[in-house]
Amino acid sequence: MDEQTTNQDTGLLTVTTNMFTAPAKAFEVIKDKGAGWFPLILIIIGSALVNTLYFQSVDLSWFIEQSAATAASPAEKEAMISSMSSMGATGYMAFGIGGAVIGIPIVYAITAVLYIIISNIRNDDLTFGQCFNLVAWAGVVKLLSILLAIITISISSNGQIAQHDISGFNLNLLIFQVDNTHPWYSILTQFDLVGIWIAILVGIGYRTWTNASITASTIFGFLPIILYFGISAALI
Template sequence: MFYIKTNKFNMKLQLSLLQDMVTRPKYAFTQIASQNLSSWPAFILIILTMQLFYALYFNQVDMPWLVDYTVNTSLGQATPAEKQQLSQRLTEETIRLSASIGSVLMLVFYGLITSVYLNVITKLDEQNTDGFKDWFGFYWWVQIPAVFQLLLSSIVVLVTDSSQTPLMDLQITSINQILGLTPEDKFYSFAASFDLFSLWSIVLLFYGLSVRTQLKTSTITNICIIPFIFMLAFSLVFG
């Protein structure tokens, strides 16, 4: 559940879960369920690593260049006058806030959507009594790979020599490193954001559902694949 139970909080156990998420994810989710562990540590860890990454990035990036890059990629084929108008409104502070705060809000929004989806779809298991709050807490454990992805991206920021690197290019494990799509391509946002750590989250979702429900393996697999298909469709329509 997404609340703190001080009598259940065990720092050593919480830290060991990070290792278990890599080596034995099913055991990790069994521990979370049996110990009724709070998801607050996972949530806080994700947010802190996210803010660390943005702090490092904005400390290094050439902000005037980033403003111009954001304007050009956002407006695409717009006229120079339209781009100039946006450039005047799009300040460096606006970009900082929209990235550091907007990304947190977007992550929470995805968590809400995913929780609603899991709350509905897991009703296929008549014995499962988890509600929306339970799945909202569960979501943050599934997102633990984001911590490792953000730390890796932070290392890339520290070792790169260029001060003119787009955010998306820092995800060196994304499938766009293979596809080489540009911001003008429909699937660019999906390809640039979906990486090995996203696959890891899908694996964690699978094992987590196998622990919390009595659903068949094939059903759980389909539950995990549907959001992936939705993201592809969203990129096709709005990309």
């Protein structure tokens, strides 16, 4: 393979495209090249944009009323409505942007720590940087959710769409359709098909880097989902 072809194969945009179409090939490059900052920045910018667009277009009174519907009593509901109304759309946009800028790297780092613990147990010798890159690059497929969310927000006629539903991939929207007062609502709206896709990609990356078995790689990829939703379900 000549130098020009190598440069083409390792370009960031090419690796991003391959993550959707040929993930094992992408992970072969990522193990050596890293560059986890690139998909991280893409997802942060995309998530911040979605939050900005959402709170610019949502019917804020409806949004607050829906959020306060989970209150345990009329008095608590009134207090929630009063508190949430004081923020205004600008406050919610700032909160959403801050959550993207701060929250996403923290979640990636925590997940990478979990993976480095597993790697150490299995003696795979992966570094924290490699595990972070694994998480960040697998997460780049969330760009599909972001694109769909932007389209959904743009075509919404009355601004009355739940924030969890704008990407269109969560299990509650697709299958269960329980209302937001149901005890399983939070879990069902957070569990989406893109998250499953990301777990599969992590497993592919882990197998590509370590030659682990398909079973071990699958467990490796899905373990954060199993732990998070298992604990959440147990707390209901």
